[in-house]
Amino acid sequence: MKKWILAAAISAALTACSASQSPTALPQGVTLLETVTVADSAVGIPYKKYMLANGLTVVLHQDSSDPLVHVDVTYHVGSARELPGRSGFAHLFEHMMFQGSEHVGDEQHFKTVTEAGGTLNGTTNTDRTNYFETVPSNQLEKMLWLESDRMGYFLPALTEEKFEVQRETVKNERAQRIDNQPYGRMNERFNQAFYPAGHQYSWPVIGWPADLDRANVDDVKHFFQRWYGPNNATLTIGGDFDEVQALAWINKYFGEIPRGPEVTGETKELVTLDATRYISMEDRVHLPLLRIAFPTVYASHEDEAALDLLANIIGGGPTSLVYKNLVKDGYAVQAGVSHPCQELACQFSIYALANPARGGQLSDIEQRVKESIAEFEQRGVTDADLQKVKVQFEASTIFGLQSVKGKVSTLALNQTFFGDPDRIAFDLKRYAGVTKADVMRVFNTYIKGKPMVVMSVVPEGQKQLIAHADNFVAPAPKVADEAVSGVNAIALASSSFDRSVMPVAQQAPVITAPVLWTGNLQNGIPVMGTTSEETPTVELVIYLNGGHRLVDIKQAGLANLTASLLNESSQKRTTEELAQALEMLGSSVSFGASTYQSYIKVSTLTSHLDETLAIVNEKLFEPGFKAADFERIKQQHLQSLQHMQSDPNYIADSTFDALLFGADTPLGVSSQGTMASVAALTLEDVRAFYQVQYRAGNAQMVVVGDLNKDKLMNKLAGFATWQGDSSKLPAMKPLPALAGGHVYLLDKPGAAQSVIKIGKRAMPYDATGDYFKSYLMNYPLGGAFNSRINLNLREDKGYTYGARSYFSGGSEEGLFEASASVRTDVTAEAMVEFANEINGYQASGMTEKELMFMRNSISQGQALDYETPYQKAGFMRRIQRFGLDADFTQTQAQIINTISKETLNKLASSELKLDEMIVLIVGDRAKIEKNIKALGYPVTVLEL
Structure with a gap:
């Protein structure tokens, strides 16, 4: 439509x-x-x-x-x-x-x-x-x-x-x-x-x-x-x-459901503070964090739009004052300002993650935030400030409506809170109407010289880093005499028909994959695309085969660091100038890298495609690679790695990969790298990797937009001068032998939960062979919410918020994993239930009911696979990357509908042998080790 x-x-x-x-x-x-x-x-x-x-x-x-x-x-x-x-x-x-x-x-x-x-x-x-x-x-x-x-x-x-x-x-x-x-x-x-x-x-x-x-x-x-x-x-x-x-x-x-008690809107009284409140907290973190907020208005208040624009100017990205004064100068790893609004109240919110390499003192960060606010008062509001925020708002509105879910969510929210489902025109008008005077007025009304809440979150034992001594203690909460008020005698619903009979679905809709087109630029770069006329937008992704897999393991993190640097300045313009140019277009251009590829993601309104592609070309072919950018990005990367060591899930993911694939292979080391590998990287390393990775011979493109093939290919012609042959991946070292049936315990003292991972190496990706069939086989075991594993550990036992299992495959290797975060006190019990479910499924396989459930769920779910431009792009990339036939989904559909229970159960028997799997647990060793050992598993304790 x-x-x-x-x-x-x-x-x-x-x-x-x-x-x-x-x-x-x-x-x-x-x-x-x-x-x-x-x-x-x-x-x-x-x-x-x-x-x-x-x-x-x-x-x-x-x-x-x-x-x-x-x-x-x-x-x-x-x-x-x-x-x-x-x-x-x-x-x-x-x-x-x-x-x-x-x-x-x-x-x-x-x-x-x-x-x-x-x-x-x-x-x-x-x-x-x-x-x-x-x-x-x-x-x-x-x-x-x-x-x-x-x-x-x-x-x-x-x-x-x-x-x-x-x-x-x-x-x-x-x-x-x-x-x-x-x-x-x-x-x-x-x-x-x-x-x-x-x-x-x-x-x-x-x-x-x-x-x-x-x-x-x-x-x-x-x-x-x-x-x-x-x-x-x-x-x-x-x-x-x-x-x-x-x-x-x-x-x-x-229609027969009785009306409930009457509901009236909550009173909207502006929140005020009598004085600035300082609070602090120690946490198991690496980066000290400062959070500041001023009370402002409430959702849809007449001043909301101007406050949103003010937040963007002070701290909304690389062109903002907070970025310039904190991140650009290296005092903060990240910083930003926003103005989130709820029905009854909004906050003008500022945060900064302090850089420990610059001391990490939050009083210094607070002072720099105050100086940024004072600088705004002197600087004022420019025409460019207003224009870029209005363009960004308009563009984000368009992009937010690319799916039926996005549109329904917007309608539902606006009706619930404002009684007006479609407020897009209203919102565009109020943002378009904001003036410089409006922004300065709300600054003076709600921010300048006003009390605020200042919170310091510091690593355990480093209270000296807080911004200011605490001067506020929250009062003990009162407990209402009754849990609910306003309940009257309510009539029970009755029905004129038999509600116990589930409606029968109508005839299934005809599911058709997107109509794809292919072409090649003059230099041979393959392009795959499809036309989508629902929004006036273009989504382009340029993939470059290689990524982390192209890097020597001693330089792990280089692919990501290079991509991050390509997001910075060019030879012609600074980071801030490029960011400003994109903001004025409402476009985004993002370089990134993963295990097997580097990539460039481009989102733009069709009307601004040419200008956006010109910026892509400038960033790609004329990177600045400036020493100051490199040092700042590298320092941020190192601090981010250190920060992630506070996250039990990241620790579990990276440790499990190292156990499965070896700490000396690119599959066993995160594409983010390690502290040691990233610390050793130089700007010359980045330049050298750029020459190897960012070649036309490595490139493939997928594009989704409201233009036809000829128009889009003409727009992409600027990439036709790109040169360079494809790069060969280095040989992979032998993968380690797995000690099946072994438990590895990584101690995280004080952890509120234990992260459990059970798994082994498995087959690489294929679209119609045993890998795909294993996906079907696993579905009743751990692939759906109502799978055996989740119903057992979550719904029956209450051990976890969610448990699952899955097969994941790349072009060279794959894995099987069953995982959950469970209560510390039931870590051993959860392991027993995992083992029972996997062993039982491996021995007996799925039931006839589970087979039918799997078939219905996966085959009918294909109707949801191609709705958004992002989904269409992912579908095309899968075809490109793995060399699939354009109609491979038809073959998959035939497999889903005809594969026998015996074939799937035979796969379960061969692929789910628990004695071939290892177990990793990240949790509080002092509380869980004894019970785990009592289960009879050999246990090896790992160090971070």
């Missing part, structure tokens, strides 16, 4: 939308509220908005470009609806709502959606909870049945056992995402100081552990009754569907 034609000027979008309430034949009880169309010369999302008699708001957006639908149910309830001392309910409910309802069995939500070929999830923030599914278009009725059943019939299925399991799952999620992560506890500590005691944003969305322990089943029931009624929800559907049929289904499944 070609609705995204960028206006020549922003003003063209401002009068693009029209609304009407023309009468239509509708199901009884359904009211059409408005119809909004979008002119072809404008940017926006056409939709129709309806309301059911019970108050449910329905927003429908039709897009027939792909055979899929995205369904979103957003409830206007987040952690801000909780009461003091009763935190975590909204997030807990996100988990509980996947545990079945009166007519949908336990674990059936995930199974039903996955088997239908769809994806699903739920998210919770301070202000809303949403549940969403993307499925083939023939599965829409089934999704409405699922969502309506948990809206209207959840409570009869709620049990004490389910509640306890999900409470443990939430604790595991907290341990994994907060307690076991560097800086993980920073946000919740910061918000306690930033917001008044008892403010809805002063507690974490995931909840305080003590509050979770305090909750009981009745509290959960009351929270659901209070907030999850249809009158506090918006159902949004986007994609390829029949509107009349969809409305009939919506009315059938949702």
Whole structure:
């Protein structure tokens, strides 16, 4: 659907939308509220908005470009609806709502959606909870049945056992995402100081552990009754569907659900501080971090847009003052300014990761931040400042709407918070209307001389690095007498039809892969492309075979360091000048590297393609390779490597690779390199690698845009003068023999969880052979949410937030891995369950039901594979890199539908022998070693 034609000027979008309430034949009880169309010369999302008699708001957006639908149910309830001392309910409910309802069995939500070929999830923030599914278009009725059943019939299925399991799952999620992560506890500590005691944003969305322990089943029931009624929800559907049929289904499944208690909007009172508050925290980190924030307004306040522009000017990238004064000068490894907004409050937020090589003293960082703010006051706002931010906003709006999910999410959010689904024209107008005087006014109103919260996070034992002595202690949170207020007697939902009968899917949509074209530039560089007219954008990726694999292992990290330097200055312009040029276009150009390739990713509006490609050529063919850039980038890289040693997951990944592939091969050493290898690199090394890697003979291109082949090939002609033959990969050293059945334990004292990895080397990638068939074989074991491993460790035992297994293959080698982050106190027990599941599956294989589940899920899921330009580019790159036939997916589909259970089980028998696998555990040795050894495994303790 070609609705995204960028206006020549922003003003063209401002009068693009029209609304009407023309009468239509509708199901009884359904009211059409408005119809909004979008002119072809404008940017926006056409939709129709309806309301059911019970108050449910329905927003429908039709897009027939792909055979899929995205369904979103957003409830206007987040952690801000909780009461003091009763935190975590909204997030807990996100988990509980996947545990079945009166007519949908336990674990059936995930199974039903996955088997239908769809994806699903739920998210919770301070202000809303949403549940969403993307499925083939023939599965829409089934999704409405699922969502309506948990809206209207959840409570009869709620049990004490389910509640306890999900409470443990939430604790595991907290341990994994907060307690076991560097800086993980920073946000919740910061918000306690930033917001008044008892403010809805002063507690974490995931909840305080003590509050979770305090909750009981009745509290959960009351929270659901209070907030999850249809009158506090918006159902949004986007994609390829029949509107009349969809409305009939919506009315059938949702119309009989009783209205819930009335819900009013929260009071929006501006947050203020009486004085600057200093707080600090020691953490298991390497880089000292300074975080500063000023309270400002709230989402959609008249000053929000000007504050966003102010944040961009002071700290929004390489052209900003904070970058110049902190990062460019080497005092910070990273720094930035943003203005995130929530429904009730916004923060003007500044952060900087101090460079220990320059002392790491956060008082110095704070002073430089203050000097940057003072410099802005003297410098003021330029015309270029306003133009670049407005162009960036407009471009990001376009790029954010490349998928049905993106459009549906936008409609749902805007309806929930503002009662207006498509605010694109409104937002463009308010950003276009910001003046220099507006920016200076909000600076003087909210920033200049105003109190702030200043938080220092320093490595354990290095309290001397904090910016200032603490002068604020958050008061102990009060505990509300009741968990939920405002619950009235609520009528239970009844149904006029048998809800226990799952709807039958309609005829499956015809799935077609993108129509591809191929060509060659005059110098022989192969180009593969496809036309996508949904947005006026072009996505180009230039791949260069080689990457980390092309580097001598003693120079590990060189491919990444070279790419990073190519993101800096050219011979003609500085880093800041190039960044400014791209910002003025709303484009992005990014050099990077991975194990087998270096790459250049280009995203641009079609109208700015020529100018953007000129910048790509300048960066690629005339790199600056300046000594000052090199020293700064190298120092940042070294500090980043040191920082990653604080992350248990990075430690586990890099150590596991070294065990499997050897610490003297490029597959066993991270493409990021090591402290020793990166420290030894020189600018001459970078120049030499550039000559070997960035040659035309190594290059291949994929491109997705709203131009045809001839036009795109003409645009790419500037690369036709690129020269150089392909580079040969160095020989790989022999890989190590694996000590199957051996456990390697890497001690991380104080770790909140244990990271477990079990695996072995396996076959390299192939599209239709045993590698692909092993992917099918593993699907019921650990490849889906409702796989055996995840249901056991997460849903049945409550050991983890998630567990999985998978095969991964490159052009030379592959691996099989089963992994999870588990509670420290059940590390040994989790190993036993992993072993039981892998051994049982290896011995007996999948069942007939699992075979059918796999077939349905994977084959129908192909409808979702080619929606976005990014997905199309990835599809084409796979064909290029591995030399596949353009119709290889048809062969895969035939395999999926015809492969026998016996063939798959034979693969399981040969590929899943546990005694051929090694085990790595990263955790607190003092707490887990004894129980692991008691299992009888030989254990080797590793050092970091």
